[in-house]
Amino acid sequence: MLHFLFRRLGLMAIILLCVSFIVFASVRMVPGDPAQLMLGERATEESLTRLREQLGLNRPFMVQYVAYLGRILTEGSLGDSIVTNNPVLSEIAQKFPATIELALAAMLIALLVGVSIGILAAVYRNSWLDNLSMVGALTGVSMPIFWLGLLLMTVFSAYLGWVPLSGRMSIISELEPVTHFYVIDSLLARDPYLLLDVLHHLILPACTLATVPTAIVARMTRASMLDVLDQDYIKTAHAKGVSKIGVVLHHGLRNAAIPITTIAGLQLGLLLSGAVLTETIFAWNGLGSYVVNAVNARDFPVVQGCVLIFAFTFVLVNLLVDLSYFVLDPRIRDKSA
Amino acid sequence: MKTHVLLPASLTKPARQGLQHRLKRSVKLALQLGLALGLGATSLNACQVTPPVQRDQVIIFGKSKDAVTLDPADATDGESSAVLVNIFEPLLRFQRESTQVEPALAESWVISDDKLTWTFTLREGITFHDGTPLDSAAVKFNYDRQRDPENPWRFKGLFEYWHLFFASVDSVEAPDARTVVFRLNRADATFLTNLALFTMGISSPTAIQKYGEDYFKHPVGTGPYYLDKWIRNEKIQLKRYDAYWGEKPGVERLIFKPVPDNAVRLLELEVGAIDVLDGINPDDVPRIRKNPELELLTQPGLNVGYLAMNALKKPYGDQRVRLAINHAINKEALVKAFFADGTLGTTAKNPMPSTIWGYNDQISPHPYDPERARQLLAEAGLSKGFETVLWVMPIARPYMPQPQRIAEAIQADLKAVGITAKIVTYEWGTYLDKLSGGEHEMALMGWIGDNGDPDNFLYTLLDKSNTKIGSAANYAFYQSEAVHQLLVNAQQIYDQQERSRLYEQAQALIHADAPWVPLFHSTQMMATRKGVQGFFLHPVGEKRFHTIRWEQ
Numbered sequence: 001m002l003h004f005l006f007r008r009l010g011l012m013a014i015i016l017l018c019v020s021f022i023v024f025a026s027v028r029m030v031p032g033d034p035a036q037l038m039l040g041e042r043a044t045e046e047s048l049t050r051l052r053e054q055l056g057l058n059r060p061f062m063v064q065y066v067a068y069l070g071r072i073l074t075e076g077s078l079g080d081s082i083v084t085n086n087p088v089l090s091e092i093a094q095k096f097p098a099t100i101e102l103a104l105a106a107m108l109i110a111l112l113v114g115v116s117i118g119i120l121a122a123v124y125r126n127s128w129l130d131n132l133s134m135v136g137a138l139t140g141v142s143m144p145i146f147w148l149g150l151l152l153m154t155v156f157s158a159y160l161g162w163v164p165l166s167g168r169m170s171i172i173s174e175l176e177p178v179t180h181f182y183v184i185d186s187l188l189a190r191d192p193y194l195l196l197d198v199l200h201h202l203i204l205p206a207c208t209l210a211t212v213p214t215a216i217v218a219r220m221t222r223a224s225m226l227d228v229l230d231q232d233y234i235k236t237a238h239a240k241g242v243s244k245i246g247v248v249l250h251h252g253l254r255n256a257a258i259p260i261t262t263i264a265g266l267q268l269g270l271l272l273s274g275a276v277l278t279e280t281i282f283a284w285n286g287l288g289s290y291v292v293n294a295v296n297a298r299d300f301p302v303v304q305g306c307v308l309i310f311a312f313t314f315v316l317v318n319l320l321v322d323l324s325y326f327v328l329d330p331r332i333r334d335k336s337a
Numbered sequence: 338m339k340t341h342v343l344l345p346a347s348l349t350k351p352a353r354q355g356l357q358h359r360l361k362r363s364v365k366l367a368l369q370l371g372l373a374l375g376l377g378a379t380s381l382n383a384c385q386v387t388p389p390v391q392r393d394q395v396i397i398f399g400k401s402k403d404a405v406t407l408d409p410a411d412a413t414d415g416e417s418s419a420v421l422v423n424i425f426e427p428l429l430r431f432q433r434e435s436t437q438v439e440p441a442l443a444e445s446w447v448i449s450d451d452k453l454t455w456t457f458t459l460r461e462g463i464t465f466h467d468g469t470p471l472d473s474a475a476v477k478f479n480y481d482r483q484r485d486p487e488n489p490w491r492f493k494g495l496f497e498y499w500h501l502f503f504a505s506v507d508s509v510e511a512p513d514a515r516t517v518v519f520r521l522n523r524a525d526a527t528f529l530t531n532l533a534l535f536t537m538g539i540s541s542p543t544a545i546q547k548y549g550e551d552y553f554k555h556p557v558g559t560g561p562y563y564l565d566k567w568i569r570n571e572k573i574q575l576k577r578y579d580a581y582w583g584e585k586p587g588v589e590r591l592i593f594k595p596v597p598d599n600a601v602r603l604l605e606l607e608v609g610a611i612d613v614l615d616g617i618n619p620d621d622v623p624r625i626r627k628n629p630e631l632e633l634l635t636q637p638g639l640n641v642g643y644l645a646m647n648a649l650k651k652p653y654g655d656q657r658v659r660l661a662i663n664h665a666i667n668k669e670a671l672v673k674a675f676f677a678d679g680t681l682g683t684t685a686k687n688p689m690p691s692t693i694w695g696y697n698d699q700i701s702p703h704p705y706d707p708e709r710a711r712q713l714l715a716e717a718g719l720s721k722g723f724e725t726v727l728w729v730m731p732i733a734r735p736y737m738p739q740p741q742r743i744a745e746a747i748q749a750d751l752k753a754v755g756i757t758a759k760i761v762t763y764e765w766g767t768y769l770d771k772l773s774g775g776e777h778e779m780a781l782m783g784w785i786g787d788n789g790d791p792d793n794f795l796y797t798l799l800d801k802s803n804t805k806i807g808s809a810a811n812y813a814f815y816q817s818e819a820v821h822q823l824l825v826n827a828q829q830i831y832d833q834q835e836r837s838r839l840y841e842q843a844q845a846l847i848h849a850d851a852p853w854v855p856l857f858h859s860t861q862m863m864a865t866r867k868g869v870q871g872f873f874l875h876p877v878g879e880k881r882f883h884t885i886r887w888e889q
Contacts, residue, residue, distance in 0.1 A: 036766045047495040174389045283596045285571040
């Protein structure tokens with residue numbers, strides 16, 4: 001297992017190096033002069049030159065890249081944001097918790113709902129329940145998030161008034177961020193109303209973001225459960241007199257868990273790096289909207305830093321999923337030991 | 338990966354033990370879930386239980402983007418200025434609903450006989466939000482910082498507005514604590530108006546020195562509100578400054594909330610999550626008008642959208658061709674189609690909007706007349722028409738809401754008189770570069786005014802001194818000596834009536850030469866909740882919340 005881990009970590013480093021190069025290059029290949037874009041339609045030639053010098057845009061490409069890598073490796077720095085002057089890493093540390101909070105909430109919903117629906121659909125296969133849930137899953141996968149978010153907002157916020165429209169907490173609430181996970185921060189502040197306020201704001205965006213992963217998890221659960229439920233040892237378990245629920249959860253789900261975990265991990269990676277649309281509609285101040293703003297402002301260091309972090313997260317989640325196989329499946333564990 | 342919660346610890350253990358374990362966990366999970374749901378349900382009303390401030394002491398302003406910088410001297414964008422005008426004040430300010438100026442930090446001023454020295458007397462007893470006094474040394478500190486390239490407090494500042502509007506200022510002096518003297522190198526008619534620009538707001542020198550390069554995140558001014566908190570992309574929270582010298586605002590807090598999506602922002606206004614709304618989809622105007630809880634504010638905007646014909650490219654050097662194109666385009670139809678039938682904008686006949694003094698209303702627009710257009714083309718030897726390229730910007734602008742579709746409509750109008758126009762577009766930065774480089778034949782463009790002075794439109798956009806290839810802002814490359822003389826003369830006269838006369842003459846000449854097809858002036862729009870009082874739209878687009886309050 002250690003061998004496996006080291007090999008994977010080595011691969012991870014190579015992947016991140018490639019990603020950093022591609023991002024660095026592509027950010028510089030977009031059309032238009034970044035200095036002009038930042039300064040707007042009335043910039044003078046003098047001010048443009050000055051900004052290019054400030055950003056090092058006048059140096060050769062490879063010199064810029066090597067300097068960038070050097071700073072990451074030696075100082076652990078992703079550079080400073082052009083717009084805010086703050087270190088990119090510290091800004092990411094402030095924005096990423098919002099995204100993680102939202103993604104985890106969405107994933108929790110997706111797993112609870114998706115796995116339950118998948119199991120029911122598999123156990124009662126070809127029934128109306130199965131058909132209905134699979135149609136629902138198909139709808140979930142193909143629903144445009146942007147449209148769904150607005151629809152949910154209109155119904156649950158504007159019309160019914162059950163949940164707030166947007167933001168991470170009431171705009172007039174006061175919270176001194178410590179970890180920037182507002183759920184944790186509101187607990188630290190020992191203010192129950194603040195915690196409720198934060199949870200309250202989390203519900204709708206989490207449900208919106210959960211639609212696609214819920215549908216995918218449900219379909220995957222159903223498919224792998226169907227495979228497993230046809231196996232001989234399931235019949236044996238039934239014959240031995242194990243209760244139906246025991247067979248399904250213990251013998252069935254356990255053996256179907258690997259593909260479900262894989263797909264769930266993949267989805268979590270996507271949620272963590274790709275909640276841009278949801279964050280935009282819900283004015284959720286996370287990494288997704290942060291990177292969109294940075295792209296619009298041509299804030300190169302931020303765009304590079306975020307893409308690197310996204311890549312890192314994605315690779316890391318995948319590694320964790322692979323490691324979880326050792327926990328889930330004793331056969332893999334035994335083979336490698 | 339949470340699935341393992343539902344599973345027993347290991348297959349190797351006896352099944353019964355596993356099942357028990359699983360059951361225990363399921364129960365725990367169910368309890369947790371129930372608790373969470375319960376909390377969620379109770380929270381529906383609980384959030385309003387302990388607000389840190391009374392709701393009627395707060396005004397929440399929803400806008401599409403966060404501010405870029407809160408250092409007024411270095412700001413150029415509207416989102417930043419919306420916040421800045423509430424924290425900072427210049428020596429003079431625009432009157433409530435006009436572009437005339439009135440005293441702000443300065444209570445009076447005189448001009449020398451040679452028209453080159455302006456002496457201002459500061460109001461007494463004004464303090465910055467950090468408690469330091471506003472004196473002439475502070476004013477000098479602020480303007481020296483922007484004027485002098487060697488000044489140590491410039492940081493990364495570009496101070497574009499200073500360079501654009503105060504090239505005439507040679508020095509700023511502070512002979513005593515309440516007197517500020519500006520020495521100019523030439524008579525500059527727009528000097529007083531420019532002093533009221535939001536970028537001329539006075540910062541506390543102590544704060545600039547204290548925060549250094551990070552000053553733009555810690556602004557300290559003299560205005561009715563001070564910055565309490567700025568969480569980027571989440572909110573900017575201002576609080577009422579109790580030692581403010583002028584009329585105190587009617588609310589304790591002013592919160593700026595960025596909500597990127599237009600539809601969501603409108604929903605927020607409808608449910609009362611925000612009180613003032615900026616950035617309205619034209620399609621939503623009827624919906625706002627119909628809602629009895631909302632109020633729509635409109636005002637003619639300080640802008641123009643136009644079609645520039647590059648006189649350096651054939652056949653646009655010929656005035657008859659330019660006139661023909663003026664007659665060929667049906668502006669009324671464009672306004673009908675793209676400005677909600679005229680509620681969101683009006684047709685233009687001059688290069689500047691009618692809200693600016695000096696507007697020449699005697700001019701009668703070139704009417705839509707395809708027959709006359711064909712005739713003029715024939716006179717110019719182009720009876721068979723010609724082929725051209727029409728440039729269009731890639732993004733919507735206030736003065737050009739749907740650029741691509743407007744271009745297509747113009748293309749069809751031109752086709753009707755025999756001109757075949759190919760539409761091309763470039764990414765915005767490239768587009769501006771190429772226009773300045775004069776690479777286009779005809780191009781859609783526009784301008785949003787800064788200070789409400791005719792010079793800001795006519796001189797910037799149509800004077801021959803702004804036709805230098807590479808940095809031109811006169812995209813028609815219109816080079817009229819007569820117009821140039823009028824505009825330069827008007828820059829050096831202080832009498833507004835006299836200036837007005839010169840600008841009217843210039844507009845008449847421009848109308849006859851037809852370097853552009855002036856297309857539209859868009860209307861500026863905002864909406865508020867009913868009950869919000871004391872808020873008004875300003876011609877230069879300032880979002881001043883000085884007198885805002887809730888109806889009692």
